[in-house]
Amino acid sequence: MMWTRAELKTRAKSVLKVTYWKSFLVSIILAIVGGSGGGSSSMRARMGNETGANFLDEYNYSNGDFNGFGNEIPFDSIMDGEMLAYLLAVFGIIALIALLVGIALRIFLGYPLEMGGRKFFVQSSRYGADLNYLGYGFTKGNYLNIVKTMFFRDLYIFFWSLLLIIPGIIKSYSYSMVPYILADNPQMETDVAIQMSMNMTKGHKFNMWVLDLSFIGWYILGMIALGIGILFVLPYENATKAELYIELRKEAIESGLISAHDLVES
Template structure:
């Protein structure tokens, strides 16, 4: 059984040796639209204040939106998965910034389609009702981490395994997310830019969470070492 305090303590211990590099990786993840830090809705509120007498502005916003979506799909997914790999490997003592770009050379197409499939599923569940969409976002939370271990894993299997890993853990993960709110509020008070410096802490803690859930899945036979491209030495001791 894991606790928030233990995950955070381990995350802080890792960041003592690589904080500034981890900060850069977290910024990359955030810029490409990854991570669990929501910023949805702001574009809609901004657009709402634009006069209908300026249709050109709407056209520009649509073009920008399309460009960002394409960037997110063809580049962002790869960088997000690579960023997750960086944090997971750092938690295991292997600190190497090159992990950020690893999926461009390893399983690019499969990573793209699996992450896109995940996004579509969450979108469809959200169309049904907001709450199911949120629940499924937690159910599929481990997909980029699973891809970080094995970028060639079947897309259905990645979704299934993430669902199994988070079974019975969603509320605990939700509370873990809530535990960072205080830090983000302090960051906003520090001229907003302080928010940036909290991101590596949250990303490192989420990597620790994945390692715990991965160990649980391996020990219970939900997956194998071979399926995740792991050796027995990669099992996590918590």
Template sequence: MWTRVELKDRAKKYLRSNYLHAFLVSFVIMIVGGGLSQKPGMFKVNFDMGSSEMISVASPLMVLGVVFAIGLFIAAVAFGIFVGAPLEVGGRKYFLKAAEGEPSKLEHVTSIFHSGGYKNVVITMLYKNVIVLLWFLALIIPGIIKSYAYRMVPYILAENPQMDRRDALRLSEEMTYTHKFNIFVLDISFIGWFILGGLFFGIGTWFVNPYVDATMGHLYQVLKREIIAENLASEDEFDDPDDIQYDQNTYRTFSDRDETNDETFNDRYR
């Protein structure tokens, strides 16, 4: 069973020597995750013009304002779907590599764009977000529970971008089945840091995000090992087919080279 202290200690250990890169990755995740939200009142229209003449003059401007607002909203949604989701999954991959003790590179953030799973990642993340949104629209509490159930989907896709969306959601549900409340408490445990960061005009919260993201990367690894140990999933399900093919080709190349070298050696000293 994992503990908050253990996960946070692991995250802090990694950040001591890799904070700058982690900050940049977390900043990207924060930007694409937050989307292009609109400030309240930016497109607010005042209908108290005082006279019918002013209303008739302002009408074209109001129409243009509404059209611009709709266009900006559509652009923000499209950006979140086709660019934001792959960047978020790539960012999670960076922190997964860090949690595994492997070299984590900034290139991981954009890795989904040149992988064979870009389309699948876009569809799966959209599918997941729509389901959570529908649960929120139906009832708030079930929506929150569902968001925790699917918390691990971006991490799963970071390991295997080509995984079927139903399998990704199923594995995330298995991983979080008995851990939703503990994950919620883990989230709450960062509130003090965010309040402290908020005192610096809100910018300070940006510097807390790497701590949170690194901790969640370690949490994913613990939950993954747990469901594999309980035979609820296999290691093969998390493997990216492209990586497997690359490893097989690399092995075959070295094997052919070794075989050739052996033949040369035998011919030379026969």
């Protein structure tokens, strides 16, 4: 029997009735390690503009010269081509370092936490909420396999996205069950986990996309309260996605697409 959005959401609500605040905490962590945290660029821009305005107020310049330093400093000699190139190079290096640090944190910290967060939501539906599941990816000697498998999942999605946007979106749904599969069996080989996710989602990707669309209204409502309300929608979506995995897992086993034995940690 095909799953329905209403059924998954009803189950998720039942789970959240007794696990909401733990689920809320895990959802915040998942949002952070998933790279979906909001920035404060507009605030920084305003601060930058105000700082620049104050500087010009204090040190008025005319005819290309700064006044107020006690002597004249030619403006053109400071902001010449060499200085501009130097500043661009410095900013470029800083940006590159920040990018590499962010990628490293995503891979070595974010991937295990993402898998642990998915395990938390699945286990909350099965047995009850336990925050210890969040650190599951760092234990039992499975860390490197989890990092490797999750890395290749994102790498494959990235390569597909280089072709066209649509293939990248489709593949993101095809590989979306990988962290849940690793949560059941973190020792599973990379290619097996990815193929199993593809088998689970076969024939379901369009409905999964529609399921995602069904949360847009909730997120719009969440943005009304200065965006804070969005944080309270995250547990609802994560719990629903866990119910989706449970249902897809069940259907795939019953149809012979996957073996239940493969989803048990040895």
